[in-house]
Amino acid sequence: MNPSKTLAASKKAFQCIVVGGGHAGCEAAAASARSGASTLLLTHKRSTIGEMSCNPSFGGIGKGHLLREIDALDGICPRICDKSAITYQALNRGAGPAVLGLRAQIDRKLYKKFMQKEIFEEIPNLDVYEGAVEDLYLEQPTSPNGIPKVKGVILADGRHIYSDCVVITTGTFLSAEIYKGNVTTPAGRIGDAASYGLSKTFSNVGFRLGRLRTGTPPRLIADSIDFSKFELMPPDEKPIMFSFLNKEPWLAPEKQYPTYLGYTNPTVAELVMKYVKGSKHVAEEINGPRYCPSLEAKVLRFENLKHRLFLEHEGLDSNIIYPQGMSMTFDDEIQLAIMRSIPGLEKCEIVQAGYGVHYDFVNPQQLKTSLETKLINGLFLAGQINGTTGYEEAAAQGLLAGLNASLKSQQKDLLTLDRSQAYLGVLIDDLTSLGTNEPYRMFTSRAEFRLHLRPDNADLRLTQIGRDFGVVNNHRFGIFSELREKYETCKKRLDAIKFSLPKWCQILDGFQTKASSKTLTAFEMLSRHNIALNELAKKFPSELGAFSDDDDLAYRISSESRYAIEHRRLIKKVDEMREELKAKLPDSLDYSKITEINLECREKLANYRPQNIAAASRVPGVTPDVLITLLRYAKRAPVFI
Incomplete structure (x- = not known):
């Protein structure tokens, strides 16, 4: 751990080093640098920063909540998504604001372009360096019960870079292997080498490591597909942005690209069952993602079901289609036969076959809720190395780990969030208290306080906290402060307007209800009797006129009113228990x-x-x-x- 030769890779030491250029790495580097620490982002290849290694989409049920929370804490991923989104299709619109799943398809090239511009040009205190990290430079404890302190990293060529804290965000690259058919190749994804040195380091220090797997589907050539045989899923007419700073999409809804829905059939199942026995990827006793399983796993578990697949465009000027839901690891010719057995894909061509990845992860029970490890002082882990899956979970962890690494390097208090404050708090608590034996994915069902932890109020919950810990910039905080003042003033005035139901029937045009002497506030009328804020503003212009025609405010206030009673009941129920x-x-x-x-x-x-x-x-x-x-x-x- 402490070789004698020391070659500086830079003329200066850093307060924080972030290893990895994926979503967790970018968020960690940005959060660390913006919160005041001199930061170095170490990546194997500068050209891969901002690379969307798997599906060309962000968000979903629970994942969209995380993106809103990342944005509320001034993370970069949601803003970059909004700059490069080519389709917005929110999920669960009819189920209410608490479980609304914000989702968008992203142009890969645009996302990478804007992410690299942000990382390379727009973040102060941040340097980017190309290099493969082989080991950690540790200072051994002086007391028998002490733990090592990280002092930097050691590159594969022997050079040292020194820092007070290190954030590791290696994704699926730790001792990674790609599987396709019965062929195994050392790699974290096509064209990128695996990382073996850090796995040895973690084992030597005493970390408990596990093994997980994930996969990706074959990419199809759009011109070879008959889209008329699929169900058209158009973009949302009223898109919902990921970032609170954005109100309108850069690409008008009528110019956005649709998604296409199709289904597998008995022929697909027959081919899978015929060839799956020879798949080493499936035969290995390694857990894959429960909620984004491979085609092999789905057919093995539910052979007689028709499984959905979604055809998604990878970009405005791309001729490549991503068949969401068709992750597989068969040989190329078998993958082609499977895809061509689906109506509309009879003549499809594959530009890149699907494959599986097996990789090491660190048992996250060995982390504190700040994402600092319990075994090495000053070492933080974020992303798939902690057993999670997906861009969103990784980016959320990266932001928290990067911020806390910066705070620790400056000897400040670290930020922790509990389950009642944020989905990020739920994510971290689940990982650190229970660990995981499969790639962890965020869902609204995991959050006890999901009625309160909504996408619409993520900024009201978290932006002030982010400001207090130094990660929210002046521009965002100025916009947020105006919104918060307007929201709180409006709610206070709504609460102050109180009448009996008979009186409300007299005040509101066309409003009728059963005779009752019950008194309700204007705030309660929003949800209990579905009265619009604009309607109330017309009747009480002096109190509420300033808030008329503000759709965003009306939605926020209405959502809060809708869940207020249930949220209070939940808190009471938990207290009683x-x-x-x-x-x-x-x-x-x-x-x-x-x-x-x-x-x-x-x-x-x-x-x-x-x-x-x-x-x-x-x-x-x-x-x-x-x-x-x-x-x-x-x-x-x-x-x-």
């Missing part, structure tokens, strides 16, 4: 028979075997309603504390 969290769960409890709980939750509980309700509450996806169900079983046990 605090003492009951000590209730023991019987060892013999058969979770598979508790039909009141969904299948995923039952599988998780059976796997973790929590000893009491408190432990069960830390299992990912366990909600207060699930805990109440478990409490009934706990009370039947002989011992109840």
Whole structure:
């Protein structure tokens, strides 16, 4: 760990070094530099910074919430997405603001262009250096019970770069191997070498490592596809941006590209079942992503189902189509046969075949909630190295790890977020308290306080916190401060307007309800009787006139009103359960028979075997309603504390 020769790769030491140029790395570097630390972004290739290594899309259920939170903390990823989005298609629009899944397809070239411009030109205190990191430079503890302190990194050519803190964001590159058919190639993705030195370093220090897998589908040539045989999914007429700073898309909705929906068929299933036995990628006892499984995994589990696939454009000037949902690892000719068995793809051509990746990850239970490791002082980990999947989870971790590395290097208090504050808090708590044995993906069902942790209020929840910790710039904070003042003033005035329901019937044109003497505030009228803010502003111009015709404010206020009662009930329910969290769960409890709980939750509980309700509450996806169900079983046990 401490070789004698020391060759400086730079004339200066840095307060923070970020290793890796992916989404977690870029966010970490930006957060560290913007919060005051001299920062170096170390990447194997400068040209790969901003590379979207897999699907050409961002967001989704839960993932869109993370993007809004990244933006609220002044991260760069959501703004870059809005500069390069070619399709906005929000999910769950009919299910309410709390579970709205913001999503967009992205032009790969534009995203990379704008990300590189931001990293190379627009962030102060940030240098970018090309180099492969082979090892960590550590200062050994002086006391028997101490832990090593990171002092920098050692490059593959022996050079040292010194720093107070290091953030590792190596993605899927740790001891990575690509699988296709029965051929295995050392690589983290096509054309990029794997990283082996850091895996050895982590093992030598005592970190517990695991192995995960992921994959990517074949890329198709657009001109070889008959799109008329697929269901057209047009862009949203009223797109919702990822960044709070953006109100309109750069590309008008009528110029955005559609998505196309199709389905697999019995022929696809037959081909998969015929060749899957020879797939080394599937045969390996390595866990893949539960919620973004390979085609092989889906057919093996549900052979008789028709599985969805989505054809997505990779860019405005690209002739490549990404078939979302068709990740596979067969030989090239088998992949082509499978794709051509789908109506509309009979003559399709593959420009790059799909493949699988196996890689090392660090058990995230060895991390603090700041994302600093427990075994090495000053070392932070972010992204897929912590067992997560996806751009969004990685970027969110990168922002937090980079900010905290900067704060630690300046001897300041670190930022931690709890489950009631942010989806990022849920993500970190799930990882650090329970770890994971499969690539972790964010969902709204994981958040107990999801009625409050909505995309529309991420800035109201987090931007002031980010400002307090030095990561939110003046421009954003100025815009946020005006919005917050307007929001709070409007809500206060709505709460001050109170009438009985008969009186409301007299005030509001066309409003009728059953006779009742109940008194409601104007704020409560928004949700309980679906009264628009503009309608109230017309009736109370002196109090509310200043807020008329502000669609963003009206949506925020209405959403808050809609969930206010449920949120208060949830908080009360959780408070009432605090003492009951000590209730023991019987060892013999058969979770598979508790039909009141969904299948995923039952599988998780059976796997973790929590000893009491408190432990069960830390299992990912366990909600207060699930805990109440478990409490009934706990009370039947002989011992109840």
